[in-house]
Amino acid sequence: MIDISESVMQFLLAFTVAVPLLGALAALLPAPPGLKGKSPEQAVLRHGVTVTAAVLIAAIVLALGFDRAQPSTMQATTDISWIPALHVRIHLGIDGISLPLLVLTALLTFLCALYSYFKPPAGGDPKAFVALLLLLETGTLATFAVLDLLLFFLAFETVLVPMYFLIARWGGEGRRRAAWRFILYTLLGSVVMLLGLLLIGIRAGTFDMVALATDNGRSLTTSVQVIAVLAIGIGLAVKTPMWPLHSWLPDAHTAAPTVGSVLLAGVLLKMGTYGFVRILLPAAPDGFRTFAPYLAAFAVVGIVYGSLACLALARRGAKGDLKRLIAYSSVGHMGFVLLGIATMTPTGVNGALFANIAHGLITGLLFFLVGAVKERTGSTDLDTLALASPGRRAPTGGPAGPARTGTGAALYGRAPRLGGLLAFGAVASLGLPGLAGFWGEMLALFGSFRPAAGLSRPAFLTFMAIGAFGTLLTAAYMLVVVRRVCMGEAPQEAPRLGDVRGYEFAAWTPLVVLTVVAGLWPRALLGLTDPAVQQLLAGGTR
Numbered sequence: 001m002i003d004i005s006e007s008v009m010q011f012l013l014a015f016t017v018a019v020p021l022l023g024a025l026a027a028l029l030p031a032p033p034g035l036k037g038k039s040p041e042q043a044v045l046r047h048g049v050t051v052t053a054a055v056l057i058a059a060i061v062l063a064l065g066f067d068r069a070q071p072s073t074m075q076a077t078t079d080i081s082w083i084p085a086l087h088v089r090i091h092l093g094i095d096g097i098s099l100p101l102l103v104l105t106a107l108l109t110f111l112c113a114l115y116s117y118f119k120p121p122a123g124g125d126p127k128a129f130v131a132l133l134l135l136l137e138t139g140t141l142a143t144f145a146v147l148d149l150l151l152f153f154l155a156f157e158t159v160l161v162p163m164y165f166l167i168a169r170w171g172g173e174g175r176r177r178a179a180w181r182f183i184l185y186t187l188l189g190s191v192v193m194l195l196g197l198l199l200i201g202i203r204a205g206t207f208d209m210v211a212l213a214t215d216n217g218r219s220l221t222t223s224v225q226v227i228a229v230l231a232i233g234i235g236l237a238v239k240t241p242m243w244p245l246h247s248w249l250p251d252a253h254t255a256a257p258t259v260g261s262v263l264l265a266g267v268l269l270k271m272g273t274y275g276f277v278r279i280l281l282p283a284a285p286d287g288f289r290t291f292a293p294y295l296a297a298f299a300v301v302g303i304v305y306g307s308l309a310c311l312a313l314a315r316r317g318a319k320g321d322l323k324r325l326i327a328y329s330s331v332g333h334m335g336f337v338l339l340g341i342a343t344m345t346p347t348g349v350n351g352a353l354f355a356n357i358a359h360g361l362i363t364g365l366l367f368f369l370v371g372a373v374k375e376r377t378g379s380t381d382l383d384t385l386a387l388a389s390p391g392r393r394a395p396t397g398g399p400a401g402p403a404r405t406g407t408g409a410a411l412y413g414r415a416p417r418l419g420g421l422l423a424f425g426a427v428a429s430l431g432l433p434g435l436a437g438f439w440g441e442m443l444a445l446f447g448s449f450r451p452a453a454g455l456s457r458p459a460f461l462t463f464m465a466i467g468a469f470g471t472l473l474t475a476a477y478m479l480v481v482v483r484r485v486c487m488g489e490a491p492q493e494a495p496r497l498g499d500v501r502g503y504e505f506a507a508w509t510p511l512v513v514l515t516v517v518a519g520l521w522p523r524a525l526l527g528l529t530d531p532a533v534q535q536l537l538a539g540g541t542r
Contacts, residue, residue, distance in 0.1 A: 004065030009076035012062045023051035024134035041126040045117045048130035052110040059106035071096030071528045072535035091147040096532035101144045108266045109137040111507045112259035118503035121257040124169040132162035149197045149207040171255040178255035185248040193235025196228045213282035216539035225287025239272035243302030246331045253327035258371030266364035273337045282536045296342035299335040300466040306332030307473030314480040322380040333359045340444030348447020353529045355440025365511040366425040376497040411486045415497040419486040426478040436518035
């Protein structure tokens with residue numbers, strides 16, 4: 001790594017958080033005459049690529065300058081009084097827990113901006129689209145960088161407005177209903193969460209997350225911790241989303257434009273699980289221990305429920321939507337994240353943090369690929385995409401007959417690179433060893449084998465068994481999707497589809513590479529998170 005002074009690190013972190021907001025404001029202004037290019041629309045889309053690229057470079061330099069010998073210590077810290085009467089401070093900093101999420105956010109937003117430059121979403125003003133994309137990036141980056149409870153809440157809520165409009169204006173069929181469900185669920189959860197954050201801050205005498213972690217709940221009675229964990233946990237569980245508070249997610253993903261789905265799955269869902277680790281585990285450990293078995297139970301139900309929903313959508317004749325299927329798969333994958341957190345062990349929490357990053361990479365790639373499939377075929381309906389196999393019954397029943405053909409695509413034959421990438425994303429999602437999806441889920445299950453002191457081991461062994469069964473279901477539905485969409489022989493009259501284009505290759509390659517690197521070299525990520533998690537669970541962050 002490189003040696004960077006603390007003052008430069010402070011500037012880089014502030015730059016990373018603030019520049020997208022300034023860029024969003026600039027996107028709404030008229031483009032200077034010399035920068036308009038072929039059209040004002042092209043100029044503003046180029047502006048989005050430029051700003052997100054600058055943020056990504058700053059985040060990478062920040063990561064290179066991060067002292068890996070002390071990942072449990074807050075680095076690049078800025079601490080300025082903002083509202084003295086409420087003891088609210090502009091407190092920024094990163095450690096081994098937040099840094100990977102910060103870089104992931106910057107990377108995915110840049111890739112979305114790059115993709116949108118070549119394939120702008122139809123349905124609205126490009127200026128508004130770029131401004132909303134950058135405002136969304138500001139909120140997500142700030143969520144992972146701030147160290148004050150009230151600032152965390154403000155950043156947490158900032159993302160709601162841009163995501164609502166991205167779905168409502170640039171989404172597909174049913175977009176307005178999906179956008180309203182998204183905003184209502186998350187807002188209601190946030191109201192309850194705010195009450196819990198205020199309760200902790202007022203009773204502890206500080207809203208500073210570092211001070212609260214160091215105190216480790218000693219300033220809060222057990223009853224206060226229980227109430228606070230319940231209130232904050234509901235708000236975080238909605239955003240994660242945890243079963244049964246997940247019902248807004250499939251509609252939002254199905255209706256959202258491609259880049260909206262990528263950011264929703266790759267970044268926004270991580271804000272909820274990050275809050276569990278950053279706030280509840282260290283600040284209210286006794287209250288969290290009370291609810292940990294229930295959290296684990298909901299997590300494993302979500303794992304099995306999400307997998308069964310995917311299997312139902314993948315079966316022939318179900319009219320299952322591929323985007324909706326991947327959305328339900330997120331419910332299952334985030335269940336493993338919650339299960340790891342619920343163990344309250346370094347092994348489980350490290351697995352949860354690893355699974356967070358892996359899910360962002362893999363599911364982001366899958367939504368990019370599904371968007372490309374829809375662009376080429378005009379549909380994400382699995383029955384439309386899938387070619388029938390010889391000897392299969394028709395969806396409505398009836399005798400077996402010869403092979404049926406349809407308007408769908410055997411991607412291996414009609415777009416081999418696209419089909420290969422979709423199969424790669426599927427096997428990465430099902431947790432194939434050697435790819436990123438394997439380590440997080442495995443560590444979450446290992447954490448359940450021996451949970452923290454005070455938690456029922458028989459209960460968590462049961463949760464581990466159910467979670468392990470969920471991995472089998474995940475493999476089943478992903479392999480069904482690959483068989484129905486990628487395999488089969490294309491009919492002679494079916495035209496070849498356009499294969500992966502240059503800009504798609506540029507947007508997807510980093511996700512593929514990082515999925516492989518994280519799978520083959522998990523220490524690169526676990527070496528950052530483990531010391532920080534050990535410190536956090538022991539009672540503090542220096």
